[in-house]
Amino acid sequence: MRLVIVGNGPGGVELAKDLSEEFEVTIVEKENLPHYSKPMLSHYIAGFLPEERLFPYSLDWYEKKGITLLLGAEAKLVDRLRRVLVTSAGEVPYDVLVIATGARAREPSIPGREHILTLRTLSDARLIKERLEKEGEITILGGGFIALELAGNLAKAGYTVRLVHRRKTLLGLDDELSGRIKEALEGAGVEFHLETNALGADGEGLKTDRGYIKGRLKVCAFGIVPNKELAVRSGIHAGRGILVDDHLRTSARDVYAIGDCAELGGVIGGTAKTAVEQAKVLARILAGKEANYVPFRSAFFKFADFGVAIIGRTKGQAQWLDEDTRVFYDGGKVSGAVVLGDMKKAFRLEKAIKEGLPID
């Protein structure tokens, strides 16, 4: 059986790894690089690790696993009748096709957009690093985890870091939690401009509704756009992402989607953790085992040296369980939590919430 995977990100590579014995696996990837870690890009930009450490698997590793890696090959169309993937490097026949094309960074839509960089790929990171080393300072737009990771690491490395976010709170969390995270990052040296809307950019800085913020290097890190175009072009149903059910099936027979390109129940995963979890579930399904994917939001981050775990549903009625753990309730039951600092505790809590165990 031929399994063709489009995309060599964490979703694609995890699936290939798990099924390399059962299937003849081919990965089609438009970049010209083996798999690299996106979560480590801000560490690389900060100078905390050399570029080669971003690559967990060598080209030899793919070969030894029997995985055919077609690099520099862009998937253009799924020819569903002929069961062939049409790529820029030729046609690849499949029995099972998995779309794991991920997402791209959302572009700012303000005048002077050409003066703002985005961060998603290694080549984006190389460019930001080169500019940062010249300028010594950076303005980051966004209040999500990518913006905070980048801000934390660069401040820790000693750069001048400004973070501009249009909302009052970070990560979509409540005032108290957001305040604690802001405090930790301020301690690392990040300068915050919250409730500040960017109106335009030029070579020297950023125009906002609260005045002009000087700084030549500006990076936008506020959201993602799922890469659904391959599916749409091939007549596969899509909303914001490629629509899948809890077996990660798309609307086309023997075509599945996982990771940042997939939309399940109106939700796009948006993290490497989710992409890998979906790959593991799909590997079981394709190996003929009983499995389905139950969405459960859970993400663990480090902003400078401050650990933050966001688990389950983090809206609504809430209380502090202890000074670093805030739990959220739905109908009298704990439905989510945010843990600050102690990530071991966060893992225990994640398990308990997932399994519906009592929490004290």
Ligand SMILES: Cc1cc2nc3c(=O)[nH]c(=O)nc-3n(C[C@H](O)[C@H](O)[C@H](O)COP(=O)(O)OP(=O)(O)OC[C@H]3O[C@@H](n4cnc5c(N)ncnc54)[C@H](O)[C@@H]3O)c2cc1C
């Ligand atoms: C700076 C940064 C920091 C992050 N930090 C974290 C973190 O701390 N924790 C966490 O869990 N997540 C983090 N993430 C998010 C995480 O990296 C993504 O959620 C994850 O990479 C998604 O995996 P994926 O396999 O779905 O897609 P991707 O990693 O986006 O991979 C998709 C691949 O498909 C390829 N592709 C796209 N279209 C085609 C085509 N038509 N033909 C061929 N190839 C194609 C792309 O080139 C890409 O290599 C971070 C992301 C960034 C950018």
